[in-house]
Amino acid sequence: MSLGLLGNKIGMTQIFDESGNIIPVTILKVGPCVITQVKTILSDGYNAIQIGYGNVASKSLTQPELGHLQKSNLQPLKYLKEFRVTNPEEFEVGQILNVESFTTGQLINVTGKSNGKGFSGLQKRHNFTRGPMTHGSKNHRAPGSIGMGTTPGRVLPGKKMAGQLGNKVTHIKKLKIIQVNKDENILVLKGSVPGKPGNLLSIVPSI
Numbered sequence: 668m669s670l671g672l673l674g675n676k677i678g679m680t681q682i683f684d685e686s687g688n689i690i691p692v693t694i695l696k697v698g699p700c701v702i703t704q705v706k707t708i709l710s711d712g713y714n715a716i717q718i719g720y721g722n723v724a725s726k727s728l729t730q731p732e733l734g735h736l737q738k739s740n741l742q743p744l745k746y747l748k749e750f751r752v753t754n755p756e757e758f759e760v761g762q763i764l765n766v767e768s769f770t771t772g773q774l775i776n777v778t779g780k781s782n783g784k785g786f787s788g789l790q791k792r793h794n795f796t797r798g799p800m801t802h803g804s805k806n807h808r809a810p811g812s813i814g815m816g817t818t819p820g821r822v823l824p825g826k827k828m829a830g831q832l833g834n835k836v837t838h839i840k841k842l843k844i845i846q847v848n849k850d851e852n853i854l855v856l857k858g859s860v861p862g863k864p865g866n867l868l869s870i871v872p873s874i
Contacts, residue, residue: 670750671871672698672764673720674854676779678864682845682855692845695854697870698765703741705755714755718764719744748869766852774841774873779861783834793827837861841873 674697681689704717723745725733736743739760752758769775789795789810798806810829814822839860846855860868 670716670718670752670758670764670768671869672700672766672768673718673746673748674698674852674868674870676860676862676864676866676868677853679859690845690857691859693856693858693860695856695860695868695870696852697769697854698852700764701741701744702758702760702762702764703736703739703744703747705758705760706749707755713751714753715749715751716755716758717747717749719747721745746867750871765849766847766854767849769844769847769854769870769872771844771847773844775844775856776871776873777839777842777856777860777868778836778871779866779868781833781835781837781861782863784832786830787832788829789827792829792832795827 674695677694677696679691679693681691684690698720700718700720702716703719706713706715706717708714719736719741721744723743725743727745728736728743733743741761784791788808790797790808797808798804798811800807813826813828814820839858842860843857844854845857847853848855854870860866862868
């Protein structure tokens with residue numbers, strides 16, 4: 668895994684390309700992030716870089732979290748995340764990372780939590796077809812049979828049923844960077860990313 672960054676979703680809009688075509692884009696506020704820990708095979712058993720994002724008050728963190736950051740003389744940070752790397756010696760604690768590591772036209776992977784939609788039925792959650800609405804049918808949006816009466820005589824694990832929809836970690840791969848604003852730490856991506864405006868996102872270069 669390549670070293671990525673953390674950021675927040677600002678929202679969606681649309682822009683016009685040179686040919687006059689409309690492109691739906693998402694605007695992200697990315698970084699700046701600070702390296703909070705460098706892990707190596709000798710010290711931790713694997714190579715990784717831990718980064719922090721989002722300044723907060725000291726009272727918002729626990730004592731272990733504060734101690735971890737104060738050990739490296741770093742200010743309190745709300746989010747911490749690790750990225751596996753093959754060359755940890757190229758990084759150092761306290762190093763600042765921002766959108767300068769990305770370029771226009773580059774493909775990236777974005778990870779975040781999708782919008783929570785609450786308890787949803789089969790048609791909405793699994794795209795099931797409803798039953799007939801006429802001729803005395805009483806099966807409109809009901810699930811129908813969910814198992815057999817003979818052996819094994821139970822509901823098998825993994826059966827598609829009504830339940831919680833959304834609010835889960837979602838990965839969107841190979842989104843193209845349309846613009847990079849280094850002054851404001853802004854990325855403009857083609858397409859959509861998970862979550863609502865303000866949602867925390869992990870941005871990693873596609874391999």
